[in-house]
Amino acid sequence: MGFDYCFVCGENNPHGLHIHFERDGDGVVGYFQTERHHMGWPNVQHGGITSSLLDEASAYVPLNLGLVTVTAQLNISFKKPIRVGERVRIEAHPTKVSSRLLLVEARITGEDGEEKASSNAKMIVLTKAQKEELGIGELS
Numbered sequence: 170m171g172f173d174y175c176f177v178c179g180e181n182n183p184h185g186l187h188i189h190f191e192r193d194g195d196g197v198v199g200y201f202q203t204e205r206h207h208m209g210w211p212n213v214q215h216g217g218i219t220s221s222l223l224d225e226a227s228a229y230v231p232l233n234l235g236l237v238t239v240t241a242q243l244n245i246s247f248k249k250p251i252r253v254g255e256r257v258r259i260e261a262h263p264t265k266v267s268s269r270l271l272l273v274e275a276r277i278t279g280e281d282g283e284e285k286a287s288s289n290a291k292m293i294v295l296t297k298a299q300k301e302e303l304g305i306g307e308l309s
């Protein structure tokens with residue numbers, strides 16, 4: 170079981186969200202359509218799913234730069250409900266990049282451009298030893 174089982178982006182995870190992120194300059198962008206099984210309150214996407222979308226986009230920013238990180242901190246503002254059936258855009262970009270730490274801003278918008286949620290993440294670049302401990306090899 171490898172990267173293809175990631176809950177958000179893994180192609181082979183039958184319970185996953187199957188989101189594909191593309192490069193967009195030094196940032197990334199992806200899209201997601203909420204379904205009924207992603208609900209918390211009736212017809213509203215669960216906040217944990219919203220958090221996962223922001224977290225994942227924040228992790229793809231360093232991946233885009235060839236850096237493997239984990240999320241150390243994620244501060245989220247939930248601004249508007251995301252309704253079941255809605256297609257949202259998730260985007261993220263770095264605001265600071267160093268050899269050990271990246272600061273990443275991410276946001277989710279609806280089809281009309283309305284901001285649904287935003288976040289600030291602290292992503293820590295893993296050392297070789299930390300990658301080995303987590304069993305993360307070369308990225309394909």
Ligand SMILES: CCCCC/C=C\C/C=C\C/C=C\C/C=C\CCCC(=O)SCCNC(=O)CCNC(=O)[C@H](O)C(C)(C)COP(=O)(O)OP(=O)(O)OC[C@H]1O[C@@H](n2cnc3c(N)ncnc32)[C@H](O)[C@@H]1OP(=O)(O)O
Nearest residue numbers: 172175190191192197225228232233239240241242293308
């Ligand atoms: C678009 C194209 C891209 C191409 C893509 C290619 C391939 C794709 C392939 C695969 C993709 C697959 C999957 C995507 C993967 C993941 C997505 C989700 C990401 C996550 O969801 S990942 C899980 C949740 N995440 C954790 O499971 C972390 C648990 N945790 C730890 O593993 C340690 O805690 C660690 C390593 C974080 C730190 O440990 P450490 O010992 O190395 O750090 P150390 O003490 O040296 O601190 C160094 C500096 O970080 C600051 N710092 C540390 N910890 C902090 C904290 N918690 N809050 C705030 N600041 C913190 C210190 O304050 C200091 O800052 P300063 O230097 O400024 O003082």
